[in-house]
Amino acid sequence: MVETGHFALVLAFVLALVQFAVPLAGARLRDERMMAVAEPVAITGFALTALSFAALVMAYVQSDFSVLNVYENSHSGKPLIFKITGTWGNHEGSMLLWVLILTFFGALVAFFGRNLPATLRANVLAVQGLVGAAFLLFLLATSNPFTRIPNPPLEGRDLNPILQDIGLAVHPPLLYLGYVGFSICFSFAAAALIEGRIDAAWARWVRPWTLAAWLFLTGGIAMGSYWAYYELGWGGFWFWDPVENASFLPWLTGTALLHSAIVMEKRSALKIWTILLSILTFSMSLLGTFLVRSGVLTSVHAFATDPTRGVFILAILVMFIGGSLALFAWRAQALTPGGLFQPVSREGALVLNNLFLTTAAATVLIGTLYPLLVEALTGDKISVGAPFFNMTFVPLVLPLLAIVPFGPLLAWKRADLAGVSQRLMAAFGGALLVTAAAFVVSDAASVFSALGVGLAAWLVLGAATDIALKAGIGKVRAGIALKRLAGLPLSAFGTALAHAGLGLTVLGIVAVTSFQVERFETMRPGDTLDIGAYSLRFEALRPFQGPNYTEDRGHFTWLDGDRELGEIVSAKRVYTARQFPTTEAGIATRGLSQMYVSLGDADSEGGIVVRAWWWPLVTLIWIGGLVMMAGGAVSLFDRRLRVGAPSRRARPPKAAEAAAG
């Protein structure tokens, strides 16, 4: 089975090469048979990669230590779920997952793309094949997960314990679905440049793909942030760490792409810019892969990295980014510009959105790469941390957030700003009220915090206003309004949901950064620690034996005055196989807020250092992410956006025949 997987991977590589060369040539010669090769090959390539991945999972499940990768990253005593998730908890396995998702997307295009123009489909799949071939070669040449050991040992070295977590089971696949999803946009962009023209179908296709990739990436980032929050035990949700930035960069450019694709679909404008954004977004995904996998940057998330692989990925990076940008420079003039519009219009607002997002992305990119640059030039080692990003990224994004509610209300081509402002008065008044309330409730702690809360309210209320106005609530009778509400296109709901979700995330971030309470103290059983409006009573420290670890559990009672709100258990854990200590934070949720307790070292007198946080409204940060995802999903189900929108019935017989053939 293992060798079958290895063989399948090699075949998938060869097929990827065929998928690149034959359809590309076919599209140039406009030869239907050669172009048609792309589809069965893409689907077979996916099947082979899936077989290969299944073989590796199997080796993990059976603890087959004759596979080097299994020996290095698994242990027979691990629970089954972590044996399976351990498959992608290491470099080789995670890269195989990356390629699997890539071929999966290729197969989806092949499968659902029957009604795309034949040359576009062939070119898209060819570019997709080239990306796949590059990464398969990377796998086989530098990170082969199927390397065998002649005399296999009887026990593996175990997976890094902080990766033995259910969060890890979900986080990388989601993140990769996002990263790799943008490869489709990239392939479409490259295909458009190769053909020298953009079909009307182009934007229709790119938008749902962008949406899907963006949705998964949002989920992956939110999941990763929550994982770091509860597993690393430091109680932080975002560290501006290079690896986090690496996932945030494609999100920023992807969000910009999402918006510019709307303009392109509706108005055929911003074509060249959209193409460039598609290229940039996937480049950011590749850069992210490079940063995480090469270990060139110090990161709290960097696990066992290898510079030689870094060089290989760097070569892939240069080839695709450089190649596609060169192609762009060469062919972009061939694309015809689209419709015109006034500065004050929906298009204008979306351009503004793109300007803000790409600038913000640029500052994040500079902050992330600056240490590399300085080290290369002067040899000095510097670090760029949260203070840098707070000073650059935050002020750039705040104005963007302030104008978000205007966008969906503006009309296409030319709009009436005064009218739109008038219609937003209610939302603005509401936001002002919330600001005032926040200012009073927080005992006038900070004007900025109150304004932050107000901004979040403005986003949520603005989104609600958008829907209310579209349905005519308050203007027409309730029955009609309800009917119109039901008749609204799903994408309108999607937009409103995504913008409201953004507001919720902002609210969570503002609440946590402004109103969190942190205490740490040495406690003995019976001691009480006041934290915010609550207190924690330390009951006892008790040993506990887990399946592959032992831990000392600190039991705390959470008190509100004299009333007991529940127990919080926080632990210091030691994984026996590697004698590896971890901190398991104790987290209890109340409403949308959380009490977070982590343990430090025990002192000689029977006390233990306890660090506790009260995080008000912290869960909103991730709930907001979920709401954004829901918005994306709702939009995706809009019939007009659905892949392959032109219906077959409406087609004249000749075209239908060609598409079927």
Add this chain to the structure above:
Amino acid sequence: MTRKQKRLSVIFGGLAFLGIATGLTFVALGQKTSYFYMPGDLEESAVAPGQRIRLGGLVEKGTVERGQGTRVAFGVTDTQATVRVAYDGILPDLFREEQGVVTEGAFGPDGVFLADSVLAKHDETYMPKEVADSLKEKGVWQE
């Protein structure tokens, strides 16, 4: 406003925004980055008290002293020189003697480094990269 004026104002608005972003970035790069030092480097180039830096090295054996409550002090060394570090907080799980560590903070007036964050390696095969590189340069540590 004529059409042309409108267009120009849009372009200038965009350029002004980009200018602000660039300015912010440069100012922030000047102010908000911190340099990385090993104890031995500090002998050559003095760092003023209060200037934020990152200090990395190995935790010297037998120097970890736990004080009142959560206060802790330890020596960070690169075998050429040692710097005394004071920290108030919870040490990371993998903080151990003779292991790599990166601390961030500033020197106090008495020459003790006051750290507000301490990072230890994340994995037993992982050494903070700056520490590993610097130690390798000095020939103290090999893989």
Add this chain to the structure above:
Amino acid sequence: MTFWIIAALLTLAASLAVLWPFLRTRAGRSDHPLAHDIEVYRDQLAEVERDAARGLIGSQEAVEARAEIGRRILRLDQALADDHGRAAMPTGRRWAATAAVLVVPVAGWALYMGLGSPTFGDQPLQARLERDVASSSIEELVARAERHLAENPEDGRGWEVLAPIYMRMGRYNEAETAFRNVIRLSGATADREAGHGEAIMAVAEGLVTEDARAAFERAVELQPGHPKASFYLATAEAQEGRRDEAAERFAALLAGLPVDSPWRGAVEQALGDVRGADAPDQPGPSAADIEAAEAMSPEERGEMIEAMVARLDDRLRDNPSDTEGWKRLVRSYIMLNRRDDALAALGRATTALEGEPERLREVREFAASLGLEGTETR
């Protein structure tokens, strides 16, 4: 065999995927790509109608949108009329088809033969552990015992069997845990406490630590004059430089030992060392080991050497770039008449030193000088 069949089937499937489109009868040029755009525009027109009917967009907007889409369709018609396209080349196509279909099996197999290990079957852990006991290696037996104990961690007898085996394999940390479990589950005896102390000492590289000394003292309490415990207690005093007390204790121990005790030699030797004026303290267990070895029966000595070799073997797994270590290991196996193990060690050295051809050559030449020709392992 199954693997080859599966591989052949996979190759066939992959080649067919490439071949299939070429086999289909209907050839010819594809539809003009621009024709497709008209479909999309038509669909957009229909959409505008629907939205207008539902009142989602105003009538003015609907008129504008219709006009714009209409303009695009007109432009497209013009472009279609102008374009006549290029013709395909049937001969080139046949050539390309052949090459594409052939490249799959040829390149696939060539690459796999370079990368893969087709002769390796799967080796799931469960199956490896269930093999016949007689053919199992010592490591496999230990692994089996470990699995048993992982499921029944309260089995004192199991730990008792395993503890000394761990000691012999040089896995001192595990030995220490095992002895601790034995004492916790089956109660303390002098032998168990002494074994525990010895394990702690081995972990500390031969130094009698506080914990080790406490264990030896408990052993002596349970059985006054217990040879091993007394011996190490005396060693502890010697290590601390309290030579007189150590000598006293060694002498007392010697007096109490039966004539045929295997400890006699070791104790006499140690006593001599302690009394001998400036016998330098040799670090680590090796000095004590050698002394003990002299006092032992041939079997015990053999076991001791084996344990030391196993320890070296283990160390090389952690630190595989140690050229001298590999040489010593190969020589040891040859001297123990374990030629197969020597070959295996050489094979491992080959893998470990792959990146350092000079050091590898050094090891290989050394092995050759012992009459061991390194056969390529891959």
